[in-house]
Amino acid sequence: MLEEVLVDCAACGEPMxxxxxxxxxxxxxxxxxxxxxxxxxxxxxxxxxxxxLSISVSAE
Ligand SMILES: [Zn+2]
Structure with missing residues (x-):
């Protein structure tokens, strides 16, 4: 089951x-x-x- 989530890029800040x-x-x-x-x-x-429930991103 796929859920679409919006996050902000950790490097450039653009939403994706x-x-x-x-x-x-x-x-x-x-x-x-x-x-x-x-x-x-x-x-x-x-x-x-x-x-x-939660999502986070970190830049390499
Ligand atoms: Zn980016």
Missing amino acids: ALDVDTTGGEEQSYFEDCPVCCRPMEIFVRCEPGRV
Whole structure:
């Protein structure tokens, strides 16, 4: 189940939409390139199926 979440890029501050797979586990972290500045960010997600509880990003 994918949920769309808006986050601000940790490097350039631009908002971007992420599709989070909420059935992929309670706590997830993965890398995603910002579509604006192309820098990699680490995304930390806490979720339950169908709902994102919290999300944070940190620049590499
Ligand atoms: Zn960026």
